[in-house]
Amino acid sequence: MLTEEKIFREPSLSNNGIFYLMKSIFIANGENFHIERCDNLTYAPVVPVYQTQHQSDGCIMGKESAYRDCSWELYNVLYFENIIDLSPYFFITYVEFQEFFNGLTYSGKNLEDNGSPSALWYGHSVAELLKNIREWQIVSQDPFNVVHPMAEISNTFFEVTQPPQEVLEEIDSYPDMHLARFLKGDPNHRNHIDGFPQISETVKSWFKNLMIQYPYKSFEERLNDAI
Numbered sequence: 001m002l003t004e005e006k007i008f009r010e011p012s013l014s015n016n017g018i019f020y021l022m023k024s025i026f027i028a029n030g031e032n033f034h035i036e037r038c039d040n041l042t043y044a045p046v047v048p049v050y051q052t053q054h055q056s057d058g059c060i061m062g063k064e065s066a067y068r069d070c071s072w073e074l075y076n077v078l079y080f081e082n083i084i085d086l087s088p089y090f091f092i093t094y095v096e097f098q099e100f101f102n103g104l105t106y107s108g109k110n111l112e113d114n115g116s117p118s119a120l121w122y123g124h125s126v127a128e129l130l131k132n133i134r135e136w137q138i139v140s141q142d143p144f145n146v147v148h149p150m151a152e153i154s155n156t157f158f159e160v161t162q163p164p165q166e167v168l169e170e171i172d173s174y175p176d177m178h179l180a181r182f183l184k185g186d187p188n189h190r191n192h193i194d195g196f197p198q199i200s201e202t203v204k205s206w207f208k209n210l211m212i213q214y215p216y217k218s219f220e221e222r223l224n225d226a227i
Contacts, residue, residue, distance in 0.1 A: 011196035042219035043087035
């Protein structure tokens with residue numbers, strides 16, 4: 001289980017591992033998922049664009065992609081944990097990757113920062129993730145009205161979690177992330193920001209409460225809750 005120190009680590013360009021807002025679907029191997037999964041017959045996270053017309057935007061486990069370094073396989077996953085489970089809406093998931101060469105194991109950081117659009121949706125810290133989600137929520141609303149799975153799920157995130165105004169104001173005060181920089185014409189919008197600010201104790205407490213209130217539930221736990 002991830003420690004709070006790992007979850008709330010300082011933003012840094014050297015951070016390995018990603019925090020990801022993911023779509024929640026009920027997994028049925030062979031029916032709505034293309035590879036065998038150990039979380040069969042329960043809600044599980046998938047990339048927001050999975051089974052949509054925008055599916056080519058995302059890195060999807062076991063599927064080929066036209067984008068550079070966008071080829072994730074199960075053996076590339078070093079660590080995986082759902083830290084917030086708000087099914088059937090979404091998950092907040094943490095993933096670390098690994099690669100192998102000449103019998104040695106290496107960090108798979110280049111798999112995180114690949115050339116696909118989906119590489120711009122997650123964060124190497126909670127602060128960066130929240131700012132990314134906030135930017136996508138904003139473009140889902142007037143006057144932009146962007147219809148894209150990442151925009152829709154980002155809007156859902158804030159609608160469901162209902163953060164206090166002071167939390168929203170702090171997130172809005174963070175530096176622009178990839179989407180805002182792209183819309184402003186920044187040619188280096190894919191780059192990460194050195195010195196991104198850490199979240200305050202207020203935002204940390206709000207996020208921690210979500211983790212406590214909505215932990216991951218297995219099929220057996222969901223079944224027991226329903227009985």
